Amino acid sequence: MRKLAFAFSLLASPALATGLQIEVAGEANGTVVIDLFEEVAPQHVAQITALAEEGAYDGVVFHRVIDGFMAQTGDVEFGKLDGGDMRMAGRGGSDRPDLPAEFSDLPFDRGVVGMARSQSPDSANSQFFIMFDEGYFLNGQYTVVGEVTEGMEIVDAIKRGQGQNGAVIGQPDVMADVTVTE
Numbered sequence: 001m002r003k004l005a006f007a008f009s010l011l012a013s014p015a016l017a018t019g020l021q022i023e024v025a026g027e028a029n030g031t032v033v034i035d036l037f038e039e040v041a042p043q044h045v046a047q048i049t050a051l052a053e054e055g056a057y058d059g060v061v062f063h064r065v066i067d068g069f070m071a072q073t074g075d076v077e078f079g080k081l082d083g084g085d086m087r088m089a090g091r092g093g094s095d096r097p098d099l100p101a102e103f104s105d106l107p108f109d110r111g112v113v114g115m116a117r118s119q120s121p122d123s124a125n126s127q128f129f130i131m132f133d134e135g136y137f138l139n140g141q142y143t144v145v146g147e148v149t150e151g152m153e154i155v156d157a158i159k160r161g162q163g164q165n166g167a168v169i170g171q172p173d174v175m176a177d178v179t180v181t182e
Helices: 002-012 042-054 152-156
Strands: 019-025 030-036 064-066 070-073 112-115 128-131 144-150 174-181
Touching: 019 042, 019 144, 030 042, 030 152, 042 144, 042 174, 144 152
Parallel strands: none
Antiparallel strands: 019 030, 019 174, 030 144, 064 070, 070 128, 112 128, 112 144
16 A cells, blocks of 8 residues: 555656756856756656756856767766866766666757766766757667757857867856756
């Protein structure tokens, strides 16, 4: 009876969140709104929203930005503009466990948000990326967690990185404030 009541309460409870509002500062200045796909990647969305609610994403830089491809952010361990280790940005995560992949049939189109990971499909943690253009070679290889619904012009203005890995040199753009929307 206890298991049934718990399962019913999960089904009856409202969704965790519907999105994120990100205030971007730097070369790009403005608001980006992301619709999160709880039904497609529930564990990833739960982790992202929990980190946002804790303020973990506030002050985190866009550390890897490749023109025509994507802008990556979310390293809450090393990627803080104040107090982080910018030489290590992109190598960290959060104190939460890595997540098992939640692959879907959703394509990596312009504005799609995906979870960054290492070589292991089950290594996504806190980092995510926003697509500047389509990247169908990522389909079925990375977890899609949402899409930009407002502010794609702000994403387009994010300071680009250099070299093959897109490392941002100098002052990177930053997620100044990240809030969960309902």
